[in-house]
Amino acid sequence: MLEQLKKYPIKEFNDLILLIKISLVRYKINKLGPMYSEGFDWIEWDDLVDDEAALISKTYYHREMVKQALAEIEEKYG
Numbered sequence: 001m002l003e004q005l006k007k008y009p010i011k012e013f014n015d016l017i018l019l020i021k022i023s024l025v026r027y028k029i030n031k032l033g034p035m036y037s038e039g040f041d042w043i044e045w046d047d048l049v050d051d052e053a054a055l056i057s058k059t060y061y062h063r064e065m066v067k068q069a070l071a072e073i074e075e076k077y078g
Contacts, residue, residue, distance in 0.1 A: 011060040018055050025052045 010016050029048045032041060056062060 008056065008059050008061055014058075015060050018059050022052060022055050025055065
């Protein structure tokens, strides 16, 4: 979880909840075992990666990045 904390700083209480959920999804991904091994469940892996991306995009840090990008586009193109 500390690794996730470095990547996604906590600015709001909601970020803490999201960080815990992200860590749980990362744990489930790691629990699937090594990729390309026999019996690796690619469908489950794909679902978990999608879940992780959805959670990450909800963090304060990423929302602010999107707001900044939109502001720059609005400023440049009106």
